[in-house]
Amino acid sequence: MNEMILMVLTGFAASLCIALSKNKHTFRNMIFITAPFLVLLQNITYQKDSLVNEIKIADFGNGLSLAVVDSPNMVATLFLYVASILWLFAAFYTLSYIQKNSLKKSTRFLSLFTLAVSSAIGISVSANLLSLFIFYELLTMATWPLVGHKENQEAKKSARLYLYYTLGGASLMMLGIVIIWKYSGNMNFQYANGMLQMVPSNLQKITMAALLLGSSVKAAIFPLHGWLPKAMVAPTPVSALLHAVAVVKAGVFAILIVIHNVIGLDLFFQSGIYKYVLFSSGFTIIYASIRACGEDNLKKRLAYSTIAHLSYIVYAGCFSLLAAVLHFLAHALMKIVLFMAAGIIQTETGKKKISEMAGIGSMLPKTFSAFTIMSLGLIGLPPVIGFVSKFQLLGYLPNGLSSIYSSIFVISGMVSAAYLLPIVIKGWFELSKTKKIKESNGMTVPILIITLSACVLTLLN
Amino acid sequence: MIFAIPLSFFVGAVFCILANKKITAKKIAITFALINFALCFQGNFVNNLLAKGSFGLGGWTPPYGIEFFAEPIGLTFVCLVSMIGFFGLMYAGAIPSKSKQNNNLFFALTLFLLGALQAISLSGDLFNIYVWLELSSICAFAIMGYRTKEGAFATFNYLLAAGVAGVIFLLGTGLVYGASGTLNLAQISTLPNPGQSISSGFALIITSLLIKMALTPFHFWLPDAYGNSPTKTLGVIPAIVTKAPAIILFKIALQLHQNQINWIAFEFFLPLMGAGAVIYGSLMAVKQAKLKKILAYSSIAQLGLVAIGIGILDVKGTLIQIIAHSVVKFSLFCSVGALEHFANIKTIDELKSTFQKSPILSWVFIICGFSLAGIPPFAGFFAKYYLVVSSLEKNNFFIVAVILLSSLLTAGYFLKILENIVFTKYTKKLKSLIPKTIYFPIVFNCSLVIIFGIFLPKLISALEGLA
Numbered sequence: 001m002n003e004m005i006l007m008v009l010t011g012f013a014a015s016l017c018i019a020l021s022k023n024k025h026t027f028r029n030m031i032f033i034t035a036p037f038l039v040l041l042q043n044i045t046y047q048k049d050s051l052v053n054e055i056k057i058a059d060f061g062n063g064l065s066l067a068v069v070d071s072p073n074m075v076a077t078l079f080l081y082v083a084s085i086l087w088l089f090a091a092f093y094t095l096s097y098i099q100k101n102s103l104k105k106s107t108r109f110l111s112l113f114t115l116a117v118s119s120a121i122g123i124s125v126s127a128n129l130l131s132l133f134i135f136y137e138l139l140t141m142a143t144w145p146l147v148g149h150k151e152n153q154e155a156k157k158s159a160r161l162y163l164y165y166t167l168g169g170a171s172l173m174m175l176g177i178v179i180i181w182k183y184s185g186n187m188n189f190q191y192a193n194g195m196l197q198m199v200p201s202n203l204q205k206i207t208m209a210a211l212l213l214g215s216s217v218k219a220a221i222f223p224l225h226g227w228l229p230k231a232m233v234a235p236t237p238v239s240a241l242l243h244a245v246a247v248v249k250a251g252v253f254a255i256l257i258v259i260h261n262v263i264g265l266d267l268f269f270q271s272g273i274y275k276y277v278l279f280s281s282g283f284t285i286i287y288a289s290i291r292a293c294g295e296d297n298l299k300k301r302l303a304y305s306t307i308a309h310l311s312y313i314v315y316a317g318c319f320s321l322l323a324a325v326l327h328f329l330a331h332a333l334m335k336i337v338l339f340m341a342a343g344i345i346q347t348e349t350g351k352k353k354i355s356e357m358a359g360i361g362s363m364l365p366k367t368f369s370a371f372t373i374m375s376l377g378l379i380g381l382p383p384v385i386g387f388v389s390k391f392q393l394l395g396y397l398p399n400g401l402s403s404i405y406s407s408i409f410v411i412s413g414m415v416s417a418a419y420l421l422p423i424v425i426k427g428w429f430e431l432s433k434t435k436k437i438k439e440s441n442g443m444t445v446p447i448l449i450i451t452l453s454a455c456v457l458t459l460l461n
Numbered sequence: 462m463i464f465a466i467p468l469s470f471f472v473g474a475v476f477c478i479l480a481n482k483k484i485t486a487k488k489i490a491i492t493f494a495l496i497n498f499a500l501c502f503q504g505n506f507v508n509n510l511l512a513k514g515s516f517g518l519g520g521w522t523p524p525y526g527i528e529f530f531a532e533p534i535g536l537t538f539v540c541l542v543s544m545i546g547f548f549g550l551m552y553a554g555a556i557p558s559k560s561k562q563n564n565n566l567f568f569a570l571t572l573f574l575l576g577a578l579q580a581i582s583l584s585g586d587l588f589n590i591y592v593w594l595e596l597s598s599i600c601a602f603a604i605m606g607y608r609t610k611e612g613a614f615a616t617f618n619y620l621l622a623a624g625v626a627g628v629i630f631l632l633g634t635g636l637v638y639g640a641s642g643t644l645n646l647a648q649i650s651t652l653p654n655p656g657q658s659i660s661s662g663f664a665l666i667i668t669s670l671l672i673k674m675a676l677t678p679f680h681f682w683l684p685d686a687y688g689n690s691p692t693k694t695l696g697v698i699p700a701i702v703t704k705a706p707a708i709i710l711f712k713i714a715l716q717l718h719q720n721q722i723n724w725i726a727f728e729f730f731l732p733l734m735g736a737g738a739v740i741y742g743s744l745m746a747v748k749q750a751k752l753k754k755i756l757a758y759s760s761i762a763q764l765g766l767v768a769i770g771i772g773i774l775d776v777k778g779t780l781i782q783i784i785a786h787s788v789v790k791f792s793l794f795c796s797v798g799a800l801e802h803f804a805n806i807k808t809i810d811e812l813k814s815t816f817q818k819s820p821i822l823s824w825v826f827i828i829c830g831f832s833l834a835g836i837p838p839f840a841g842f843f844a845k846y847y848l849v850v851s852s853l854e855k856n857n858f859f860i861v862a863v864i865l866l867s868s869l870l871t872a873g874y875f876l877k878i879l880e881n882i883v884f885t886k887y888t889k890k891l892k893s894l895i896p897k898t899i900y901f902p903i904v905f906n907c908s909l910v911i912i913f914g915i916f917l918p919k920l921i922s923a924l925e926g927l928a
Contacts, residue, residue: 060843061919134837141831151884159884160876167834167872171865178849 002055004068004125007042011035011118019111029095032110036088039121043084054127054188063185066134069127075260078325079124079253082332083246087117089446090241093340096442097237100347109149113237116142120246123253128187129177129262132254133170136218140166143247146238147231158230165227169217173254176211179203180262189257194264208273211258218251219314220307222284228307232299236343239299244335248310249328256317256324274318281311281318282408289415296353298342301419305378306335308412315408316393323392330389333454334374340447341371348437354423358430363437366444368427370451375420377454380413385457463516463531463583466539469497470546470576477569487554490568494547494575501543515585515647528645530585533924534715534780538582538708541784542701545791546575548902549696552795555898556693556802567607571697574600578705582712586644587634587666590709594630594673598623601702605690615689618682626672633665646716655721663722666713673706676768677738680761684745687757687794695798696902699756700791703764704783711771711779718774731772732852736863738765743870747877750808752797755874759833760790766848766867769860775851776925778844781917785840785910789829792907796822799903803895812881819895823882825907830879832910834871840913847918 014035021028048071058066072080094113098106119142122135140163148159181187184198199207213224220228228248232239259268259277268274285308292304309331317324344367345360346352361368376382380390393409473493480486516529550571558564577597584590602620606613638644640658649659675683687699718724742762749755763786770779800806804818816823832839845864852860 058838058915059919060915061922064846064918066838137836138838141836145883148880148884151886156880156884160880163872163876164869167836167869170836171868174846175849175861175865178846178853182850182853 002068002070003042003046004070005055005057007039007046008057008068008118008122008125010038010042011114011121014038015111015115015118018107018114021107025106028107028110032095032114033091035114036084036091036117039118040084040088043080057131060130063187064130064181065128066131067127067188068122068125068131069188072125075253075256075321075325075328076124078329079249080121082249082329083117083120083124086241086245086332086336086450089450090117090237090336090340093240093343093443093446094237096440097235097343097347100440100443101235103149103235105149109146109235112142112146113241116146116242117246120250123250127189129180129189130187132189132257133173133177136173136250136254137170139247139250140170143238143242146242147234149235149238150233155233158227158233162227162231165217165224169214169224171214172210173214176207176214176258179207179210189261194267195261196263196267204267204271205273208258208263208271211262212255212273212277215251215254215258216280216314218247219255219310220248220251220284221311221314222280222287225284225288225307229295229300229303232297232303236299236339236346239303240336240339240343243303244306244339245332248306249332252310252313252317252328255314256321259317260321268318277318278315281315284308284311285315285408285412286415289412289419292419293415295419296355298345298352298354298357298423299339301354301423302335302338302342305338305416305419306331308416309335309378312393312409312412323389326392327389329457330377330385330454333385333450333457334377337370337374337447337450337454338378340443341367341374344439344443344447347443348439354426357423358426360426361424361428362431363435364439365436366439366448370444370447372424372428373451374454375424379417379420382458385454388458463529466497466500466543467576467579467583469493469500470572470579473497474569474572474576477572478565480563480565480568482563486563486565486568487550490550490572491547491554493572494543494550497543497575497579498547501540527589528585528647529583530647531583532712534708534712534776535582537780537784537924538704539579541704541787542575542578542582545700545787546571546697548791548906549700552696552798552899552902553693555896555902556798558693567604567693570600570603570607571694574604574697574702578701581705582708585646587637587646588644591627591630591634594706594709595623595627597702597705598627598673601698604694605686605698607691607694609689609691611689612691615685619686622672622679622682626669629665629672630669633662633669636662636665646713649721650716652721659721660723663713663717667710667722667727670706670710670713671734671768674703674710674764674768675761676734676764677741677761678734680738680742683761684754684757687760688751688754692798692802695753695794696791699760699794700787703760704767704787707764707767707771707779707783714771714774715776724774728772728774728855732769732857732860735765735768735770735772736860738762738768739863739867739870740765743867743874746874749874750810752801752807752809752812752878753794755809755878756790756793756797759871759874760786762867762870763790763833766844766864769852769864770844770848773848773851773855773857773860775847777918777921778847778851780921780924781840781847782844784917785832785844785913788840788906788909788913789832792825792903792910793829795899795903795906796825799895799899803899809877809881812878813885815882816885821900821904822895825903826878826882828907828910830871830875832914833875835868838911838914840910840917842914843918 014031017031018028052070054067054069056065056067116139119135119139123132126132126135144159144163147162148155180195184195196204217224231243288304288307292301295301313324313327351357476489477486480489574597577593581593602616606616636658640656641649641652672679739762742758746755746758766782770782832841835841835845848864849861
């Protein structure tokens, strides 16, 4: 069996094992930690075969197949690495989170968590649009019970909303996929460019719209972003890994694939559809940044910030894949730390709202230092990787556009300072009569390591 | 040999009537179902499906004799009936009867029904189809109202609908015979200049078939009939009874659409009615509280997709949809029946204890629910995929939109069920009262939902390529 298939199947097998491990919690936790290790190991030692383009897992006839690619392209490789490395850190974090919060139905939680990340990894290495779609739907199915994990009325409602949004998006995507398949016969996108050119011109616009709209649900672009802030009702590990990295980045990944490989940059600019993408993502950046300022709930504020930053990546992806990929990486590192820190604050002190967070810095110094550093990075200040990526974003904007469009980045940078710095200031400088709390290592160590590596990555760049 | 397949059911039915306490009707029925199963799936199964040709019953060749006409679509349905029948009988056998009366008649009628359904899809002439269709309706009616008061009332509507449909069918057959002098479909298809009366005859026949397959607006009999029929029948009836008219309609359409039937009109109306069924069935399902009623309305919606497939003459989409839906609905109706009979769970709100009472059935609900919504990698996905492809070929964007919307509509009613199963507080595990024997047919069919999702598209494409 091919190693790439093995890598994808490792996660699914682990998820199944966890689901079947009845009350053996040690065994279950071992598998939960081992799975990302194994995937990462396979990832690093993987050597491409270079003889075949795609490796079929299942063949559905008529040129339809579930297949993985042999050598992933740049975006796919990056997504694969980001997902599997952060999965490892998130795994440690999740276990102590579960222990600290005494989360109910933890076996189901861990199993679905593993299933969801494995699907994201499947998305990153899928060879054709149909495989991407199948993993995409698996991701939806696995995340739905995670969003509603708290099982109160609010959680159920959010989960239902999430499912409606993503199923609607998937339906649109399916339309695009059917049209592409019907006219080009081949859906392998990691090697082909501009499959859309084979589609007759009267259907091209519909196809583009369907594919872009379908994938922008998970990427939370403006009119379709409503599920993300609501989904923050989920336990923090889900918000951290899935709703800051895996799920939303899968959406962004799909958009980048659609723009660069399915539509092709030539057609993308000729047909004028780039204007809509630029406008909606630009609008999302501004809109979500402003909405973030008004949120008092820390996780919701971070969620709006995620929405804004996802649009950064899409926006940049219209011009340069490199800038997009860099911000893709930077945002994943920064946002997961911010969410995890929010989770620690909530676990240790029970505080969810920003207005309650006076003096949190002296209570949880390690956690809050990481939070502060990454906030600076998200605003676009040194020393974190966010500085580099934002610099690149500005640098890659084409000359003709730069006057209007680069102002979006500058404005939103200022707005993100407006919604992140108050938290930092409040946390460090507003004193309250609370003692220092002992931070649990299981949760703080992962975020400190990620923070450190993000700083180191800046220097390497 | 092709006669042997339905014949095995008929012979079994006769033996069932003669059953006594030692050799019970249940055992006889399952044995003959197994024989039928073996006959259907013997040897090289795919080659069997591709066997094509006409067989005159008793050596009398058409146009005088009774013709059995084998072709892939009909044979696929024969195999489906055999499989569902076998598991449906196992399910019926596992449900203990409340009264002390013996069940000889029940099993005999079920076997007659199954044999008739197989014979329908093998028949090559209109009058035969009529006879088998009526036999199946009468048997289905008798089983659904079998020794229960509410069942008898509910199926009265079905009797009326089926009776009216039968008369209309006969009328259509008469018109066709009067104008063409033959009832054989193959011969009708070679007529050079069919007249007005042939096409109006077929219009009547198609209307009758639409009533029998409960396509909106002719669906009125279905929700009550399914919602009140006894638990034993839930294996066989909902899964395949309405599919047989659909298969006949599809066969007639494929054979005669070029010349004899004015198919342009049906190409317009059938998808439109199908789309109506999808929307209406899903919306009505949201309102229901009883589980069986939800599933019944969901059947209406899913049959709407079948009608769309028939209208646009999409072989792959229609066949996958029929097979996937049969398997899914078999699992769902059997699970609901088991929960109702053994755990007293009848409505959505009572579902909250399902996960403690029976985790297996909860998984059945989850998998089948996702398959109904057309989510890959389950069986329902490729039906939708190919239906979208074909309706794009016909440039019918309204239908494309409805098919795509149907997964959201399905989520609309099925999510209520899934939420009650998945998002409930665990208390201690309740002792399961559901007997183990009942799990086998359900779990087998549920696993088929996953297996078919992977292998069915390829098999059906092969059938279509060689047909």
